[in-house]
């Protein structure tokens with residue numbers, strides 16, 4: 240995972256609330272078995288309409304998505320994060336994120352920056368009135384800024400540390416493998432097993 | 440201070456308590472896999488040269504995009520086939536048990552876990568699917584995870600997590616049971632309409648009260664299944680005699696002395712009387728009626744006797760805007776009686792309502808009746824076991840005689856990844872759990888209903904309750 244300290248890029252205003260993961264990446268795109276190549280499915284239904292924001296210059300080159308509240312609700316599909324990241328987004332700014340989406344984002348190096356809705360409104364106004372405005376997301380200071388706009392955002396400290404350091408989850412856990420061994424030694428004997436097939 | 444049921448299970452699975460902002464490290468007792476959200480996780484393991492730590496705590500099935508007819512043929516859709524083949528290769532390579540298409544145990548992941556007796560009280564259960572909350576009906580902590588987390592559990596059998604907040608939803612009423620024609624599905628749809636699609640965000644919901652205790656295991660699964668649609672991470676119901684009776688004798692349930700030891704432990708799985716929940720909600724069962732959604736999220740629902748709402752009468756601008764967009768998408772006019780809405784398709788199935796009791800309930804309504812001309816009805820059992828049971832009871836004959844289609848097990852039209860889809864503009868009454876735009880096929884319009892309402896709707900061709908049938 241590449242470390243994230245600060246990022247500056249074109250802000251994309253998405254004036255919609257409750258953007259669910261089916262909108263971010265429709266189910267028909269989930270049929271792949273690789274981790275890359277999901278960008279073409281991002282917001283597929285909306286992108287088929289010419290007036291959708293990502294179909295317009297300079298927004299199609301955007302890297303900071305600014306959306307209404309309750310972003311990423313619905314299914315737990317992580318493809319939603321892959322699609323956003325694959326398209327080039329490094330940050331989503333919203334007043335409220337679905338928990339699973341926020342968790343998935345942090346693990347892939349996509350910053351889910353939570354701002355007050357009033358600040359989001361101002362930022363949306365700014366991005367719409369001056370298309371192409373660059374937004375800077377400073378993870379060290381936890382501030383989103385653009386032109387003379389500036390607002391704090393929230394991200395939990397642990398996720399922030401991981402993002403700043405670019406740390407991988409599994410590697411972190413495996414540092415505690417002795418604790419896992421200990422725990423397994425004390426599990427109740429009646430707990431079920433699935434009787435795996437033999438390894439070939 | 441006392442602890443809630445969820446907190447007790449959490450504490451019992453702590454491998455390491457996180458310090459400061461660090462999450463806890465939680466042990467996972469059962470990890471369920473399917474073909475859609477696992478290939479990239481196995482890909483990650485391979486890239487890092489890692490193995491599956493506990494293959495015997497892992498089970499895979501094929502459900503999301505398997506065809507539900509002609510299952511003896513190769514899968515026609517190349518991408519679906521690729522996913523299914525990837526799962527088979529991965530399970531063989533990493534030593535994970537898989538129930539493939541055609542196997543007697545194959546089915547929707549949330550139907551087969553409980554049915555095999557793999558889901559038991561007090562466990563932690565995860566799956567790369569948000570409706571994993573279903574398994575909470577057994578008094579376990581069960582929740583959906585993303586593919587990175589799938590990879591994490593495969594590699595370590597643990598997950599780094601922060602504790603969820605706790606919510607108690609108490610359902611009671613004068614009769615201590617649901618009114619007639621009101622099912623668990625109506626109960627949960629009404630609950631979501633009441634608290635909203637983010638009303639339980641970050642919480643694990645404990646459903647309690649006399650009405651919940653009176654529910655069968657399958658009805659409890661329907662309720663817990665849709666917890667996620669209220670924004671919750673999970674739903675849980677304290678295990679009791681109903682739970683134990685369901686589990687006894689199932690293939691993976693403990694036996695003999697182990698059964699006694701398990702029961703003794705399971706009986707302690709209750710919230711303490713002085714436990715504090717972060718949020719408390721009370722639902723009066725007397726006020727419940729058959730419920731149906733009119734919009735494009737599961738919180739946009741009303742009693743079936745109602746009318747399509749006027750967005751302008753809603754209390755805040757967000758709801759008004761959402762309702763306007765939903766009505767435009769659904770092609771509905773405010774004020775229209777819900778029972779006048781005509782459907783093209785009825786879907787009976789999914790991990791919400793694809794179990795034997797759901798099929799029995801629908802068959803009882805359809806018995807001796809016919810599906811209305813011009814309406815297609817798909818009956819898709821949640822698992823091949825459910826299908827076999829239904830056939831043993833002759834339910835399939837009722838469905839076929841009524842003119843419905845009798846299919847093999849899978850997710851089917853719940854999400855339209857296989858050929859079972861709505862065409863643009865088509866409208867369904869569906870026993871599944873999500874009515875999002877395009878969920879059942881691009882441009883398709885979905886009304887979420889119970890199996891009873893689904894069956895009555897199939898007969899009349901318009902949204903209906905069993906009471907509406909002559």
Ligand code: SF4
Pocket residue numbers: 502503547548549568570789790791849850853854871872
């Ligand atoms: S039936 Fe529907 S909700 Fe359930 S697992 Fe399948 S796709 Fe998901």
